[in-house]
Amino acid sequence: MYPHYDTPAETAVAYTAGLLDAVGTIAVDGTEVTITRPATPEGADTVERFADVWKVGKTRTEGEWCAWTVVHPRAVEHLLTLCLPFMGEQAQRATEARERAQAIDSQGLTWTPGEERWLLHHWHHSNAQIAEALGRTENAIPHRRRALRPDARPARAPRGFSLDRILISPQGYAHVPGGCVHYVDDPAAAGWGWIPFPPMRVWSEVSADRPARATAGNMARTASRRCPDCAVFLAP
Ligand SMILES: [Zn+2]
CATH class of the missing domain: 1.10.10 (Arc Repressor Mutant, subunit A)
Structure with missing residues (x-):
């Protein structure tokens, strides 16, 4: 699963899966997985250990109960993917919850x-x-x-980078995918045009005298300037 999440030892995963099966709550709408224990010292210790071992989710105590809850869709996805092979009674529910979590676009999700x-x-x-x-x-x-890192230098293209398209913004700038922060999530919907698989000289020749015209997407777009960040990105 996602490398930035911890993968606990198999025994810990199996133990989590067992408790999820027995006393876990897996939300049917939204994404939320909770394991609830009595608010005894032992119960509190158990939920703290879940948070500690998985490094995701939050613990809380309410009256006679304490709980460990995981809400972030990517964390839910991670948790359920690892637990599913060990689950029985709630496996179907967990599968559905994981599919819902996967379907949630990361766009706009808080970075953990x-x-x-x-x-x-x-x-x-x-x-x-x-x-x-x-x-x-x-x-x-x-x-x-x-x-x-606001002061970091603009990104540079990785070695062996091949330009698979030049993007043309409504403002008439040529951009390279991944080269800057101007690129929009859905260029077609935003009215951008692009030039698929352009020879490198198309990029170097972009100028007010020789604007590059889009050959896909919004073909009315022309670029007369190169985005400075993208120029640094591609610079040898
Ligand atoms: Zn750019």
């Missing part, structure tokens, strides 16, 4: 401290690699990079 730590530790990885590892969209990564 674990995700941010993972990004900082893998700063030199490409946006695509980070996005895949975290289950987030590629466009979300440069935004987060800028938030985490």
Whole structure:
């Protein structure tokens, strides 16, 4: 599963799965998994240990009960994926809950401290690699990079980067996917155009004298300027 989450020992996973099966609550709408224990010292110790071993979720005590609750969809997905092989009675419910969690787009989901730590530790990885590892969209990564390290130099294309398209914004700028923070999540919906598989010279020749015209998406778009961040990204 996602590398930024801890994968507990198999015994701990199996124990979690067993308790989930027996006394766990798996939400049918939204994503929430809870294990509730009596608010005795032993019960409190159990829920604290879940939070400690999994490093996700929160514990709370209410009256006679204490509970460990995991809400973040990516954490729910992670937890249930690992527990499912050990589950019985609630396996069907867990499968459905996991599918719901997977269907939730990461866009707009709060970044967890674990995700941010993972990004900082893998700063030199490409946006695509980070996005895949975290289950987030590629466009979300440069935004987060800028938030985490405002002074960091603009990203550079990874070695062997091949330009699979030039994107053209409504403002007439040419962009490279992953090269900057201007790129929108859905270029087609935002009225952008693009040039699929362009020879590199198309990028270098973009100018007011020789604007590049989109050949896909919104083909009315032309670029007369290169985005400065994307130029740095592609610079040799
Ligand atoms: Zn750009």
